[in-house]
Amino acid sequence: MPWGPKTRTRRKLVRECELEEDEEYENMKEEYGLFVWPCSRILAEYVWQQKARFSSAHVVELGAGTSLPGLVAAKMGAEVTLTDDSTRLEVLDNMRTGVLGLTWGVWDAPIFSLHPNIILGADVLYDTCAFDDLFATVTFLLQKCPESVFITTYHNRSGHHLIEFLMEKWGLKCAKLLDGFSFMPSSKASSLSGNIQLAEIVLDAPN
Structure with a gap:
């Protein structure tokens, strides 16, 4: 027609x-990146409950956004570097601790200056297209400090099979997996919702 x-x-x-x-x-x-999401609040609570672990740690927070977990770690005495996408200036401008623009999967100067023993990431596993770049960046940082750990909170969505595949691809393993609400005080958990998990991810040492 x-x-x-x-x-x-x-x-x-x-x-x-x-x-x-x-x-x-x-x-x-x-x-x-300008909202405090449930995953961020749960990870911040986890940091708060492990004061001794973070008191002298070198911490990097990936995809920090409002950076609540990183700021709590700094309050505990950790040396903290907050990072977010180097193109997200509106997020970086809101950060007040050590700040770096860091784009996952991009090997530019900022990433080579980082030597964390704890890496934090709240709700960074939301866009499956970015998973591979995220795990590439995490693996690079873990390899610089083999005893380090990546602690992340995420909504348990349909992408969990991809997460498992990419962990194996990049030589990582889950050392601890918790229900995100299992350690939250009821007074704080009552305002949150979702199927949220917390994982501690480390390098998978070869047999």
Whole structure:
């Protein structure tokens, strides 16, 4: 059927709506790092309950956003470096401890200056397209300090099989896996929801 004026107008309106939705989605993505999400609160509580472990640790927080876990670690006496995507200036501008722009999977100067024995990451396992770059970065940092650990909280979504596959690919293993609410005081957990897990991930030493 030939295109008439009404058809062209309808297609134009549809395209304009799609562009508006794309722009709205991008704006939402930009704002993700400015909220304190449940995973961040649960990881911060875990840090708080392990004061001795963090009192003299060298900590790097990946995808820090509002950086609640990292700030709690700093309060415990840790030397903390907060990192987020080097293109996310609105997030980096809100950080007040040691800050680096660090893009996962990119081997530029900032990553070579880091020597953490604890790596933190709250809700960094949300975009499956970024999983491989995240684990590449985590593995690089763990290899610099073989006794170090990556502690992360995440929603147990359908991507857990991909997480297991990539851990094996990058020579990692889960040393501890907890229900994120198992150690949360009821007064703090009551306002949170979701199937959230906490994992401690380390290098998988060869047999």
